[in-house]
Amino acid sequence: MQVHELRLPLRAEDIRKLKEGDKVLLSGIIYTARDQAHKKLIELIEKGVDLPFKLRETAIFYCGPSPKAEGKVCGAIGPTTSSRMDGLTLPLLQQGLKVIIGKGERSAECERQIREHGAVYLTAIGGISAVLARTIVSCETYLWEELGAEAVYRMELDRLPCYVGIVGD
Amino acid sequence: MRYLKAEDIQKALTQAICQISYESDPKAVERMRTAHEQSNHELERDVLGAILENNELAAIDNIPLCQDTGCTVIIAEMGRELVIEGATLQEIADRAAAEAQGKCPLRASISYDPLFRRKNSGNNSPAIVHIRQVEGKRLKLKIAQKGGGAENMSFLMMLSPATPLEKIKEQIVQRIVESGSRACPPLVVGIGIGGNFERCALLAKEALFEELGRKHPDEHYAALEQEILSMINKCGKGAQGMGGGLTALAVHVLHEACHIASLPIAVNLQCHAHRHVDIEL
Ligand code: SF4
Numbered sequence: 083m084q085v086h087e088l089r090l091p092l093r094a095e096d097i098r099k100l101k102e103g104d105k106v107l108l109s110g111i112i113y114t115a116r117d118q119a120h121k122k123l124i125e126l127i128e129k130g131v132d133l134p135f136k137l138r139e140t141a142i143f144y145c146g147p148s149p150k151a152e153g154k155v156c157g158a159i160g161p162t163t164s165s166r167m168d169g170l171t172l173p174l175l176q177q178g179l180k181v182i183i184g185k186g187e188r189s190a191e192c193e194r195q196i197r198e199h200g201a202v203y204l205t206a207i208g209g210i211s212a213v214l215a216r217t218i219v220s221c222e223t224y225l226w227e228e229l230g231a232e233a234v235y236r237m238e239l240d241r242l243p244c245y246v247g248i249v250g251d
Numbered sequence: 252m253r254y255l256k257a258e259d260i261q262k263a264l265t266q267a268i269c270q271i272s273y274e275s276d277p278k279a280v281e282r283m284r285t286a287h288e289q290s291n292h293e294l295e296r297d298v299l300g301a302i303l304e305n306n307e308l309a310a311i312d313n314i315p316l317c318q319d320t321g322c323t324v325i326i327a328e329m330g331r332e333l334v335i336e337g338a339t340l341q342e343i344a345d346r347a348a349a350e351a352q353g354k355c356p357l358r359a360s361i362s363y364d365p366l367f368r369r370k371n372s373g374n375n376s377p378a379i380v381h382i383r384q385v386e387g388k389r390l391k392l393k394i395a396q397k398g399g400g401a402e403n404m405s406f407l408m409m410l411s412p413a414t415p416l417e418k419i420k421e422q423i424v425q426r427i428v429e430s431g432s433r434a435c436p437p438l439v440v441g442i443g444i445g446g447n448f449e450r451c452a453l454l455a456k457e458a459l460f461e462e463l464g465r466k467h468p469d470e471h472y473a474a475l476e477q478e479i480l481s482m483i484n485k486c487g488k489g490a491q492g493m494g495g496g497l498t499a500l501a502v503h504v505l506h507e508a509c510h511i512a513s514l515p516i517a518v519n520l521q522c523h524a525h526r527h528v529d530i531e532l
Contacts, residue, residue, distance in 0.1 A: 148358030213310035
């Protein structure tokens with residue numbers, strides 16, 4: 083198993099050297115988005131509004147954090163089931179998204195879209211929040227706070243462990 | 252008659268919910284530790300290592316085991332000579348779920364309306380409560396915080412009683428294997444057989460609360476549990492679906508009488524974050 087330490091934004095050659103099953107320790111700024119946030123992001127894209135962050139330079143993490151306890155950097159962090167976002171992924175890829183973090187298999191269709199866009203799908207382990215929390219440098223609500231766990235959070239990662247699930251050629 | 256105060260039950264419940272949110276079933280952890288030591292599958296060792304580390308860090312760092320801190324499920328055995336003063340068990344459970352949500356804190360993961368207004372209740376209430384009346388004066392509560400991933404991969408089948416046993420096993424195993432990593436294996440598999448449509452689902456849930464890896468008292472069902480467990484683990488899906496030999500930690504069956512025309516079977520999956528405890532008041 084090869085281990086890659088990568089910092090966002092990823093360059094095309096960073097992605098090209100990845101193989102399925104490799105381990106990645108990912109650092110940099112990412113944004114969370116689950117079902118509701120995807121719908122809202124896509125609405126913005128369809129309206130032609132610029133998103134408040136550059137998809138090309140970041141990663142989208144399918145994650146709904148739990149609230150922070152007092153004095154903590156973040157609450158419990160972890161991936162949610164990616165397949166719920168299968169039908170919502172293409173518009174983000176078309177806007178330049180290169181890195182997705184989630185849990186579990188993708189549909190054949192979605193897998194093809196990820197490959198075609200030269201993107202990488204990383205799977206994180208579900209149910210290891212305390213381990214992942216140690217890799218979170220900061221975590222703030224960024225958009226749509228009223229959505230609670232479904233809001234968009236901005237996080238800074240320091241070597242978040244994940245594995246390469248799908249990678250574009 | 253014995254009288255129990257609603258506040259006392261709520262206090263014990265809140266404490267139990269908080270405790271299990273940070274601690275997996277120790278027997279489940281033990282199984283994963285043994286597999287971690289014995290596995291020669293590199294990815295599986297890596298994944299199991301992270302899960303084991305998580306079980307240690309959760310308590311130290313005061314971070315819940317999983318970001319899906321779950322829905323509170325309670326199966327209550329209530330003595331017929333027991334009176335609860337001040338509130339119904341449902342009200343008490345709802346208050347405890349909300350109290351634990353704020354106190355731990357846990358993620359608010361309950362939507363008021365399942366279909367049209369998927370608005371978060373904001374405090375993890377309501378809880379799901381099942382009550383069974385038993386002899387005596389005691390109140391036993393089996394409590395779980397049940398995550399969405401594993402629950403979503405659970406299923407129910409109304410089979411024909413003529414279905415050959417081999418076919419039944421195959422169908423159960425196939426569905427579990429197909430769920431891949433979505434239920435966060437290694438899994439605990441609860442199987443309810445018999446009863447009727449709704450009872451077999453409840454039996455499957457209750458089977459998850461059995462002592463992990465206990466042997467079924469009926470030899471036929473004990474053999475069935477073992478066979479299904481070994482079939483699941485031969486599939487090679489492994490921890491988190493990343494490959495290896497530990498897809499399930501245990502299979503527990505509970506069975507009950509049923510209609511001569513029916514064979515209801517429900518399978519309730521539980522993820523490696525096996526958060527449950529029994530308390531007695
Ligand atoms: S299935 Fe269990 S371990 Fe996986 S994300 Fe859900 S609650 Fe957490």
